[in-house]
Amino acid sequence: MSEHTPSTPAGAGLATEVAPPKWKVIGPGLVVAATGVGAVDLVATLIAGSKYGYALLWCVVLGCVMKVVLVEGAGRYSLASGRTIFEGWQSLGRWATWYFGIYIVIWGFVYGAAAMAGTGLPLHSLFPWLSVTWWGILSGLVGLLLVWFGRYSAVEKVCAALVGLMFIAMVGAAVLTLPNIPDMLGGLVPRIPDGGIVYVLSLAGGVGGTITLAAYGYWLREKGWVTPRHMRVMRLDNRVAYTVTGIFVLATLVVGAELLYSAQIAVSTGDQGLLDLSEVLDDRYGEWAGKIFLVGFWAAAMSSLVGVWNGVSLMFADFVARARKLAPDHRDGLAHGRWYRAYILWLTFPPMVMMFLGKPVVLILAYGVLGAFFMPFLAITLLWLLNSDRVPREWRNRTWSNVAMTLIALAFVVLAANELWNQVSKLV
Template identity: 30%
Template sequence: MSSGTTPITGAEVPTKSRVSEPPRTWAGKIRMIGPGIVLAMASVGAGDMVTTLNSSSQFGLGLIWVFVVGLILKYGLTEAIARLQLTGSRTFLSHLTDLGGRFLPAVFLGIVLLVGFFYGSGLTAITTLTMQALIPGLPYWPTFVVIVASAVVLIGIGRYNIVESSMLVFGVLMFFGMIWIAVASAKVDGASQAAVETIAPTLPAGSFITVLSLIGGVGGAVGIIAYAYWIREKGWNGPQWKPVVRIDTISSYIFIGVFAVAMTVVGTFLLHTTKTSIGGSDAIIPLADSLVPLAGDIGRLAYLLCLIAIVYSSILGGFSAIGYLISDAVRVLRRIDDSEADRSMAPSSLPYRLTLVYVLICSLVASTLGEPVALVIVYATVSAFVLPILSIALLFLLNRRTVPTTLRNGWRSNTILGACLALFGFLAIVQVLESFGVTL
């Protein structure tokens, strides 16, 4: 059967399951957590740090509720796309052919190619600058090349387990490091007063669009889609894996939530109290020096190591996601059968490795020649429609009678996906208007 016609059933056998049956105990299910941590680390980057720090520099702790709402919505999308993957052997892009043939997979291919062009350069630059702050005297360009090339090689080895294990190490470093830094920042003068004054949830006048953008900015769109491919790599297939997937996705967004709250605390105590803000992604590096009076040189070291873990893991997760999506899009457009999907989009496959070469070259080109303004505008406009399209697709695909009852959408999932469609659809319209110079 072609990729567009394979039926959904609940009994299809995964082609490369490492564990034939899910664990029955809570402890066993928790030990299975992995793809969710990959998603969390891929979703959190330097841009998220800047956004969170700047919002807290203006509003203190009052916008924590915004991140909570955003995490609930993104969890709903992630859990839904995971259930779709559990319905059988078809991939997400293969399912999209049910909504209009190969048009949507072609659209996603174009979008992900644009993502691949821009993705690596900025993150690698931040990682390089952080390494220079950590080890003075490091040359910029050789360090830049080593960082981006090491990410490509690590993923190109062809084993998902290596990526997941690396992410778990970075995740532990980030989790405990950011909590410790948040606690250390509470020693700044005026911290208690700032916390008391801003702790109440707020919606500042004239900030409606800003707040909606903050809600939509929690977690990455490409990572959410790639999550289906990461659980496929684990061999999780069938309704019996639903409890494990839910624990995994919940852990992912708890992880992101801890990061968001910790960064909000840091922004409130270090920036809000001094009425300062951060100008760009590279400005988060000097923030390490602000921790020296509060936690000594160990505080500065901890911050820089956390920053490296956050940004480098974003490179790893992003490159992994881009590799799966591009190679699978090529497979679907070439009408290669779903039974060949695992082989066609494996990290060791030719399309995947060519994708890694593509992101490596683009990272170097974009960093040396700069990012074309017209292409940036096209990318921002087109990519804004990813989450609305994803919401519509999941509403349609997971409400069909062919979906096993335990994996079909319930009213809660439909409500969350409907809210996602409304929010992200509105933000997409705002992005289009802004691309044409119209500001709401």
């Protein structure tokens, strides 16, 4: 038997002989897209719109296409091979296992604090009787309870509801600003304004996710989509999800271009920039507009928190189970197993210390560097896996997929080098 012969995936018995009805296809893609678009992505898009108007609109479209390619690749590998993405990385050598193991531990600790702070900011603005810290901690505990006791179907429904709130708030804010359609169409022509190269890379790379893109295969498994028969429905799910994401991020750029660029209003970097925008909406359209936007801001942050608490915990459980050479269907490597719950605790409780003490500089630097290096890791390893005998020939990359993934990998390598340079500069 070949070393790369697919194993029977956990949950294969749930697979049906026909693809699900079209009205049931929206699920894992929406979860991965909702999880990936957080407050940081929104602020980056908002600032790009405030600095350059619609000049970088084409980057939003490019970013969505890049994520569709990567998520489709991750889903195709999982469905065609019958293996998880971590099993694929493990087959590439110990270096991949070590890299991922170090990354997921450091990333989880720092992301836990960032996610809780991101939910705490809008809640504190809406309900100031509790501090950002305590609202964030309560949000983390709510996320813990949901993914600890709830099944994937509950996570999917919660994320869908939060995406609805995000969509209404941001698209509503964009409509309020009365966007200039001719200028928007002009922004689809690729061009890089002076000083805009970093924003070009950030927008193209930041439309939805880092490690959460790799979690897509695990959500497919939880959904019961586990064989090549689900390939078509997976692709439709992925495209619909990133179309919704693209409209959402486009609306953010419109707000930045119309509300901030035209009035030359600057906003802060970090999550604080979204609070700045809520105040601008208050002043321009009334307090109700700012409140609705804050609800959307909270929904964006909370959907990321819930998605990570579930999806990345699934990845960690699989990582530990494979490292310990457990059977593919061993309880400890699945949802609600011992290692799944251990990582939920890791995301929730140790980061609470950072909520009170602030983020240690060394940890932030490590997080920034490792975070920047995950996307090229994903793109390069997918290229490797999908051009090998680890997947049946019919599901391997075609020429266009190889060209697209190569260009994406190069773009993320440049982004990683830029991030590494920025972090090293802070130490000098």
